[in-house]
Amino acid sequence: MNVSIIGGGVVGCTAAYYLSKSGHSVTLFEKDEIAAHASGFSFGGLLPPLINSKDPLLSLSHFSLELHKKISFDLDQDGFNYYFKRKNSIHLAKKESEMKRLLFLSNQVFSHYQNKPVILNNSELKHIEARLSDKVIGGLHLNCSYDIDTYNFCRSLWESSKKFGAKLIKKEVTKIEVNNNSVKGLKIKDSEEIIPSDHIIVAAGPWSKFIFESLGIEIPLFPVKGQIVRLKTISPPDIKVNFWWGPNYLSTKHDGNIWVGTTEEEVGFNEKPDIQGRKSIINSSVEIFPFIKDLPEVNHTACLRPITKDLKPIIDDFSDLINGLVISTGGGRNGILFGPLMGLRAAEMVMSKKMSIDTSFLSIKRFSI
Numbered sequence: 001m002n003v004s005i006i007g008g009g010v011v012g013c014t015a016a017y018y019l020s021k022s023g024h025s026v027t028l029f030e031k032d033e034i035a036a037h038a039s040g041f042s043f044g045g046l047l048p049p050l051i052n053s054k055d056p057l058l059s060l061s062h063f064s065l066e067l068h069k070k071i072s073f074d075l076d077q078d079g080f081n082y083y084f085k086r087k088n089s090i091h092l093a094k095k096e097s098e099m100k101r102l103l104f105l106s107n108q109v110f111s112h113y114q115n116k117p118v119i120l121n122n123s124e125l126k127h128i129e130a131r132l133s134d135k136v137i138g139g140l141h142l143n144c145s146y147d148i149d150t151y152n153f154c155r156s157l158w159e160s161s162k163k164f165g166a167k168l169i170k171k172e173v174t175k176i177e178v179n180n181n182s183v184k185g186l187k188i189k190d191s192e193e194i195i196p197s198d199h200i201i202v203a204a205g206p207w208s209k210f211i212f213e214s215l216g217i218e219i220p221l222f223p224v225k226g227q228i229v230r231l232k233t234i235s236p237p238d239i240k241v242n243f244w245w246g247p248n249y250l251s252t253k254h255d256g257n258i259w260v261g262t263t264e265e266e267v268g269f270n271e272k273p274d275i276q277g278r279k280s281i282i283n284s285s286v287e288i289f290p291f292i293k294d295l296p297e298v299n300h301t302a303c304l305r306p307i308t309k310d311l312k313p314i315i316d317d318f319s320d321l322i323n324g325l326v327i328s329t330g331g332g333r334n335g336i337l338f339g340p341l342m343g344l345r346a347a348e349m350v351m352s353k354k355m356s357i358d359t360s361f362l363s364i365k366r367f368s369i
């Protein structure tokens with residue numbers, strides 16, 4: 001089977017990995033570089049989202065985390081390292097109301113966990129990180145979370161796919177060609193040639209919407225910009241857990257730098273880091289960790305999360321409309337966590353394989369399309 005994948009982010013690379021490993025002929029189309037956008041510049045924290053325990057997305061998050069573990073084991077055997085490791089997370093609260101919410105969500109989300117998260121007060125938190133501000137009144141300590149370097153994760157998936165025969169074409173896809181309700185192939189920028197394909201997976205992050213526009217299909221997807229500032233560690237110790245509060249986070253990452261984020265900006269397809277973003281990140285972080293105030297900046301990045309109206313991914317084939325077409329995008333703030341699941345399900349749809357886990361509630365039809 002000849003499969004084209006559009007997008008070399010976490011979703012496209014994972015789909016390429018599963019398909020090429022299963023012996024299919026895979027061509028990945030990427031307009032820039034592998035992991036050149038959100039998938040290469042995200043924070044890389046993997047932890048269950050704090051959502052209602054009845055939300056089916058929660059079991060998908062557990063399932064995807066298990067896929068992460070399996071991929072990490074397999075890629076490690078092949079000599080790839082992307083710093084996948086267990087790393088505890090702490091959700092922090094500055095107010096009683098935030099603490100109450102954390103307690104409520106903790107009971108919801110982790111009701112079936114063997115190792116339940118632990119609620120800690122400020123002095124208990126200071127045993128873990130002495131430099132924490134007194135403004136923090138408490139936190140929820142999770143020992144079921146993981147951490148990765150997402151750039152090397154995508155690169156490792158891609159290098160492994162290449163070993164199984166996958167090919168990369170560094171071109172922008174401009175159009176999907178359809179004939180008699182079936183995918184025929186695709187066109188790339190500055191060429192009228194149709195590159196034939198039996199199946200096409202659109203995993204182009206927020207840009208997926210433009211690819212569907214060329215088919216007259218409106219995908220309810222939009223970009224939300226997020227920025228991260230990396231600061232130089234002047235004096236040890238490293239910050240050994242991932243701290244989260246509101247939309248923010250902070251930790252020492254695999255490169256030895258302290259990564260602080262983030263923003264949530266609806267500013268279209270603008271991926272430029274800017275001073276306002278930096279200011280809002282640093283101000284919020286200094287309140288929690290005053291010691292970072294004067295640390296020198298190493299790097300400041302911005303990229304776009306693909307987001308849907310209901311904050312859930314879209315994983316679907318268009319079999320009743322166009323045979324051979326699959327979409328997998330909309331991972332939002334948890335796109336790295338969900339990446340393996342989204343890539344696997346896209347690959348299964350192409351191979352017409354039984355679902356490893358039910359993702360039918362993530363069909364595009366929920367938006368009446």
Ligand SMILES: Cc1cc2nc3c(=O)[nH]c(=O)nc-3n(C[C@H](O)[C@H](O)[C@H](O)COP(=O)(O)OP(=O)(O)OC[C@H]3O[C@@H](n4cnc5c(N)ncnc54)[C@H](O)[C@@H]3O)c2cc1C
Nearest residue numbers: 007009010031039042043044045173205226334335336337
């Ligand atoms: C600051 C920040 C921090 C984050 N932290 C986390 C985190 O800690 N944990 C977590 O789980 N998630 C996190 N995320 C979310 C996560 O990074 C994204 O949801 C995920 O990377 C999206 O992956 P993707 O493959 O769908 O899209 P992308 O990574 O955007 O990849 C899409 C690719 O498609 C290519 N493309 C687009 N159009 C075309 C075309 N026409 N032709 C060819 N190629 C095309 C693009 O160049 C791009 O490389 C974070 C996001 C941000 C912004």
